[in-house]
Amino acid sequence: MHFESGVGHIGGNLSCLDALLILHHEYIGASERFILSKGHSAGALYVALWSRGLVSDAQLAQFHRDDTLLAGHPPAAGLPGIRFATGSLGHGLSLAAGTALALKLKRETGMVYCLTSDGEWQEGATWEALIFAAHHRLHNLTILVDHNNLQGFGRTADVASMSPLGVKLGGFDVALQTVDGHDPEAIRAALEVPGNTCRVIVLETRKGHGVSFMQDRMEWHYLPLNEQDYRRALLEIEAQ
Amino acid sequence: MRKQLCDALVLRAPRPEMVFLTGDLGFMALEPLQDAMQERFINAGVAEQNMVSVAAAMAREGLEAWVYSIAPFCYARPFEQIRNDVAFHNLPVKLIGNGGGYAYGVMGPTHHAIEDYGVLLTLPNMRAFIPVFDEDLDATIDRAGTVPNPAYVRLGRGEIPPGYAVPAYAPWRQLVHGGGRTVIAAGPIAGTYLSAFLSLPERLRPNFWVVCELPLEHNPMPAALLEQIRSAGSLCVIEEHVRRGGLGSEIALFMASQGIAPAAFHHFHARAHHFPTYGSQTFLRGQSGLDVETVLAVIGKE
Structure with a gap:
């Protein structure tokens, strides 16, 4: 769909696709909430929702086109499974924390899942949200960090390093885990660990995962696919 | 408040x-x-x-x-x-x-x-x-x-003259009736003009309104107010807010959409953050020309 629409952001979609599919197929039911804080991975989210039958083939074909609901970042309304328009980084975690606290006040069960990028932690508001979530011991909040080490214009370590990010996050009163973000069993195991405060799962991932010429390459944050790249990527993925 | x-x-x-x-x-x-x-x-x-x-x-x-x-x-x-x-x-x-x-x-x-x-x-x-x-x-x-x-x-700080009977809340209220200019204000600053306006002779005393809810698409200007503006041919708007994007603009656009164009339109407004020194609300209102004397120099004129 990125090829057909001529748009980029593929690298950061592929780095979180495994976790998104597991979450949406195995963990998110009627009581759960999911917030995509790294809104530029909307494509991966649309695919996850499509694979659950929540987005139609026709809708998916309209990705990034005129008169579509499937904009380059999640829309404000109209798609089941998407609660907030995101895309400006640093908002999603606060929205997730507010949702989790609201559920607690309403005495409702259900986990709130929030997927952030790693570069996004350069936004000050993410830390405001983490302070809030830890303070209120939001045991019904699970934060996932797509730690692919690359951002829009460089390696995260070179742009504004937070390394080691896990140590910073774990400095708060949260339940921190770090797992291989492309190992389904490791992701499931982390999601199964209960916590009495908010859970943070750092997913060690690769930008452009699954396509050799995209993997861990910064340019695939933005670049669209040409036809030759697209055919090559398809062959590689089908061979896996 | x-x-x-x-x-x-x-x-x-x-x-x-x-x-x-x-x-x-x-x-x-x-x-x-x-x-x-x-x-x-x-x-x-x-x-x-x-x-x-x-x-x-x-x-x-x-x-x-x-x-x-x-x-x-x-x-x-x-x-x-x-x-x-x-x-x-x-x-x-x-x-x-x-x-x-x-x-x-x-x-x-x-x-x-x-x-x-x-x-x-x-x-x-x-x-x-x-x-x-x-x-x-x-x-x-x-x-x-x-x-x-x-x-x-x-929220601001309510300011009313001693003994003034506050009229019941409404999105638009006419606080003073007279035969002079038409004046619209927003917020508690309106209270600071009441004594001065009420003490003007009837021919100069303004028809003074306050608006409490914006935008005007949800709270249109009352017909009586529009008629007063047509009749007076002038309008003053007072707000403790910068000129651009405030009540003055909102009123001007609303009137334009209604085909009303008063010959005189005077806008008293906050003058941004341009002052070299600081002071109380009263001081800064004065610096902005929102004080009673400055407003009266326009409103109270023949």
Whole structure:
């Protein structure tokens, strides 16, 4: 769909696709909430929702086109499974924390899942949200960090390093885990660990995962696919 | 107005869906509300961006979320959160900004809120409520809490002359009747002109209105007011807000859409952050030409 629409952001979609599919197929039911804080991975989210039958083939074909609901970042309304328009980084975690606290006040069960990028932690508001979530011991909040080490214009370590990010996050009163973000069993195991405060799962991932010429390459944050790249990527993925 | 605000919110507090978030403000003022609301009163700390997004999410979950801070920290710091998380989703989050205009005058420019409702009313679905008198707060909170949209409440300090009988709340109220010019004001500053206007001879005494709810598409100018403007051929607008994007612009656009074009249009407004020194609200109003003498020099003229 990125090829057909001529748009980029593929690298950061592929780095979180495994976790998104597991979450949406195995963990998110009627009581759960999911917030995509790294809104530029909307494509991966649309695919996850499509694979659950929540987005139609026709809708998916309209990705990034005129008169579509499937904009380059999640829309404000109209798609089941998407609660907030995101895309400006640093908002999603606060929205997730507010949702989790609201559920607690309403005495409702259900986990709130929030997927952030790693570069996004350069936004000050993410830390405001983490302070809030830890303070209120939001045991019904699970934060996932797509730690692919690359951002829009460089390696995260070179742009504004937070390394080691896990140590910073774990400095708060949260339940921190770090797992291989492309190992389904490791992701499931982390999601199964209960916590009495908010859970943070750092997913060690690769930008452009699954396509050799995209993997861990910064340019695939933005670049669209040409036809030759697209055919090559398809062959590689089908061979896996 | 903080005491009246607190009283009005305490009246509303029995609603189980109501939550109140403060950005670590309200000491010596909101304790009764804290007592009344218990776990639904949340001090979100000095983190206004997070507070607004949290409120948006709570509203998305069906809760009635109120957010409180000193005005600039309520609308300016978290503007993108208001835009993206609240307004884009038309979530009924209620933002309360204390100290509208120059109310925190001598505290310095960071604490002035003189572009608040203008900025916020550029956003989709946003409503603004600007109570004039302390007595307006019950109605203001009731109305702001009832609209199914985001709302901003600009609080100030009610100022009325001794013995003045405050008229019952209405989105538009005519406070003074006369045969002179037509004047429209927003906010508590209106109270500062009452004595002077009432003491003018009838032929100069203005038809003086206050408006408490914006934008005008939800609160159109009354027919009687439009007729007075047509008849007088002039209009003065007074607001403790910068010139661009405020009540003056709103009124001018509304009148243009109605085919009304008074020959004279005088706009008294806050003059931004251009002063070399600081002082009280009264001082800064004077610097802006919003003081009674300056206004009277125009309004009270033959």
